[in-house]
Amino acid sequence: GKYTKEDILKKVKEDDVEFIRLQFTDIFGDLKNVAITSSQIEKALDNKIMFDGSSIEGFARIEESDMYLYPDYDTYETFPWRPQQGKVARLICDVYKPDGTPFEGDPRYVLKRALAEAKEMGYTMNVGPECEFFLFQTDENGMPTTNTYERASYFDLGPLDFGENARRDMVLTLEQMGFEIEASHHEVAPAQHEIDFKYGEALRTADNIETFKLVVKTIAKRHGLCATFMPKPKYGVCGSGMHMNMSLQKDGKNIFADENDKLGLSQEAYWFIAGIMEHMKEMTAITNPLVNSYKRLVPGYEAPIYIAWSAKNRSPLIRIPSARGAGTRVELRCPDPTANPYLAMAVCLKAGLDGIKRQLPVPPSVDTNIFNLTAEEKKTRHIHSLPANLREATLAMSESDFMKEAVGSHIFERYTSAKMDEWNEYTRQVTDWEISNYLYKV
Numbered sequence: 254g255k256y257t258k259e260d261i262l263k264k265v266k267e268d269d270v271e272f273i274r275l276q277f278t279d280i281f282g283d284l285k286n287v288a289i290t291s292s293q294i295e296k297a298l299d300n301k302i303m304f305d306g307s308s309i310e311g312f313a314r315i316e317e318s319d320m321y322l323y324p325d326y327d328t329y330e331t332f333p334w335r336p337q338q339g340k341v342a343r344l345i346c347d348v349y350k351p352d353g354t355p356f357e358g359d360p361r362y363v364l365k366r367a368l369a370e371a372k373e374m375g376y377t378m379n380v381g382p383e384c385e386f387f388l389f390q391t392d393e394n395g396m397p398t399t400n401t402y403e404r405a406s407y408f409d410l411g412p413l414d415f416g417e418n419a420r421r422d423m424v425l426t427l428e429q430m431g432f433e434i435e436a437s438h439h440e441v442a443p444a445q446h447e448i449d450f451k452y453g454e455a456l457r458t459a460d461n462i463e464t465f466k467l468v469v470k471t472i473a474k475r476h477g478l479c480a481t482f483m484p485k486p487k488y489g490v491c492g493s494g495m496h497m498n499m500s501l502q503k504d505g506k507n508i509f510a511d512e513n514d515k516l517g518l519s520q521e522a523y524w525f526i527a528g529i530m531e532h533m534k535e536m537t538a539i540t541n542p543l544v545n546s547y548k549r550l551v552p553g554y555e556a557p558i559y560i561a562w563s564a565k566n567r568s569p570l571i572r573i574p575s576a577r578g579a580g581t582r583v584e585l586r587c588p589d590p591t592a593n594p595y596l597a598m599a600v601c602l603k604a605g606l607d608g609i610k611r612q613l614p615v616p617p618s619v620d621t622n623i624f625n626l627t628a629e630e631k632k633t634r635h636i637h638s639l640p641a642n643l644r645e646a647t648l649a650m651s652e653s654d655f656m657k658e659a660v661g662s663h664i665f666e667r668y669t670s671a672k673m674d675e676w677n678e679y680t681r682q683v684t685d686w687e688i689s690n691y692l693y694k695v
């Protein structure tokens with residue numbers, strides 16, 4: 254690792270840290286904290302800080318609720334937006350049981366387990382996310398709205414772009430926290446933005462996505478705005494996605510590249526793509542976890558609907574960007590920023606590895622616009638759709654042995670049952686759409 258215990262103790266002193274947040278995420282990807290004062294740091298670094306796991310949804314039952322936090326020293330970072338005297342630092346933690354074994358309900362452990370399997374095959378995984386979000390106005394009580402005064406669009410510059418100052422502040426804050434920002438720009442819809450950071454090893458990137466969301470929300474608030482990662486906050490405009498760019502490395506070399514292939518892709522890359530396609534329907538409840546996620550996956554807004562791949566076209570589920578050499582990657586375009594990044598990466602990696610192990614043949618690429626194909630043509634070309642809603646996605650996951658193994662039975666049971674409850678609660682609502690379409694007419 255980067256830091257030893259002594260390094261952290263020294264940093265905490267040097268940085269004048271007063272509070273330390275020990276962070277982890279629940280199965281839905283929500284960031285949780287146990288806050289300690291710096292007087293407790295040694296105890297924390299010795300893995301002795303405990304919390305009650307039963308207070309966290311989907312985590313543990315009362316009888317088995319004692320959990321321990323094992324900080325990952327390399328994740329030490331201070332929060333630049335907090336006071337510079339008496340600073341606040343964070344450490345991202347793994348969750349362990351009292352018997353000293355990893356807790357199966359910890360999503361970070363699920364990713365680590367998948368990465369260990371890859372390691373056995375000689376691979377490390379790199380991931381680069383492209384995370385989109387909206388910046389909306391807050392009302393006079395500081396409550397979030399879906400209103401915006403701006404009318405800017407893709408790559409527009411200020412003064413049309415009201416969020417520009419906030420976005421610049423976000424980029425600077427992320428850079429202070431060690432992020433390498435590759436791009437930041439206005440997105441297609443009014444008030445929609447994207448900030449891309451450089452790809453890195455999967456576990457680090459999953460940690461970074463959690464930090465990224467915290468920074469974006471915190472800095473937006475400081476600018477009197479509300480940042481939301483909700484996949485489709487507004488009918489009739491583009492939703493927010495989180496494209497996941499993935500590649501595998503062996504001995505420091507990107508193994509998805511092969512100059513001798515006609516598309517410049519290796520056999521492993523084709524198998525990896527085939528594995529993702531094979532398991533995509535079962536994984537969608539993880540990559541697109543909300544009722545609202547499926548309102549983004551509709552025609553007309555650059556979001557994928559069909560399970561297909563292309564190296565030419567920008568719109569299919571799996572796209573192979575034109576970069577080759579170290580930049581050779583598979584881009585999965587369905588995930589949205591509400592996915593638990595640890596679980597999303599774990600299931601994508603497991604699916605890709607399954608493709609490699611079984612040497613699954615990749616279906617032919619679809620380089621034409623799928624939306625122009627007739628139902629008959631899609632059928633003869635075996636082009637399937639993604640699940641249409643959270644119910645279909647959750648059922649597909651529930652019936653999948655692959656998914657049970659990939660996330661472990663603890664998370665599998667709790668996740669699928671929580672998602673089915675979420676769907677059932679949603680379908681029982683009487684919505685504004687129903688009132689405006691039915692109330693006066695019937």
Ligand code: ADP
Pocket residue numbers: 379380381382383435436449450451452453496498499500507574579580581582584
């Ligand atoms: P797009 O063409 O879809 O707009 P971007 O250039 O915005 O793509 O984003 C590319 C993302 O892919 C960045 O996060 C970048 O760091 C990442 N990336 C580049 N090379 C690799 C690689 N070999 N493996 C994984 N991710 C990569």
Ligand code: MG
Pocket residue numbers: 383447
């Ligand atoms: Mg983009």
Ligand code: MG
Pocket residue numbers: 383496584
């Ligand atoms: Mg992209």
